[in-house]
Amino acid sequence: MESTVQLPKIVLFGDSLTDWAFNEYNAGFGWVLEEEYKGKAELTDCVCTNRYTSSMLAPNFEKIISRAKNPNAPPTLLFTIFLGANDACLPPWSGHVPLDKYEANLRAFVETILSTKAMTDTKIVLITPPPINIRESLPDSPIGSNSEDLQASLEEEKKARGYRTYMNKKQYAEKVMEIAESYVALTDRVIGLNFWKSLIDTALEQQGRLNAEDAYDENKLPGCGLPGAKEFKKGFFTDGLHFGPLAYKLLSEDLITAVLQKWPELGKYKL
Structure with missing residues (x-):
């Protein structure tokens, strides 16, 4: 007789970056966790293809909670929330979610x-x-340009939509870590994973700049698109937004490490 025992759940809640994470070719964190917890827990990909922001996905979140409340539902071990890549895109992008609303949405999910x-x-x-990944600018400076001209050109570049979007995503990433930090004194059930910084640090290390004094100079951050800034290596992004295998590999490693350091009881051999 086939067993009717239900495996505990691991819920991955997010946008297309989470959806693509279940692709074996990408070796995304969804696929990696499925392999890691095979026979121990069931992974749930809670993504809706036509909904991609924290506001749009609120009804999906409510359905997840409703299922978890079912008396016959198995326990939910882990719940990841990976949103903001679309929320942070600047207007007139229709999916833009203002920072205060984004914070309110995430806090509502956690609470x-x-x-x-x-x-x-x-x-x-x-x-x-x-972060996003903007193609590198042409390396050559205009003939006869002086430092004032170059500075003026740089300031003009920083007004471009791409750079402003890049820095806005940094602000949203900082907000996520701020939210996570606010729960430290209240519960041991919430942590933040600063994947924005992890990607930046990895790129800086590959460029030999991680320990440089100007490593985090906002004019030189990897992928920011300003003159002199380097883009991410091939394999990290498939376009300006979506991940390639290298970014997913890094996220998988970061996520598993963070989870097991904080909650060793979630190790596959302890379930």
Whole structure:
């Protein structure tokens, strides 16, 4: 007779970056976790293809919570929330979610999980949105240009939509870590994963700049698109937004490390 025992759940809640994470070719964190917890837990990909921001996905979140409350539902071990890549895109992008609304949405998600009786043991990981990857500018300066001309050109470049979007995503990433930090004194069930910084640090290390005094100079950050700034190596992004295998590999490693360091009881051999 076939067993009717239900495996505990691991919920990955997010946009297309989470959806693509279940692709074996990408070796995304969804696929990696499925392999890691095979026979121990069931992965749930909670993505809706026509909804891609924290506001648009709120109804999907409510459905997840409703299922978790079912008396016959298995426990939810882990709940990752990976949103903001689309929220942070600047107007007139129709999906833009203002920073204060984005914060309110994430806090509502976290508070709901923490206060749901059926999820009293559920652990939450808030993953920051990543940077974007803008192609490198042409390296040559205009003939006869002086430092004032170059500075004026740089300031003009910083007004471009691409750079402003890049820096806006940095702000949203910082907000995610701020939210996670605010729960430290309240519960041990919430952590933040600063994937924005992890990607930046990896690129800086590859460029030999990680320990440089100007490593985090906002005019030279990897992928920012300003003159002199280097883009991410091939394999990290498939376009300006979506991840390639190298970025997904890094995220998988970061996520598993963060989860097991904070909650060793979630190790596959302890379930």
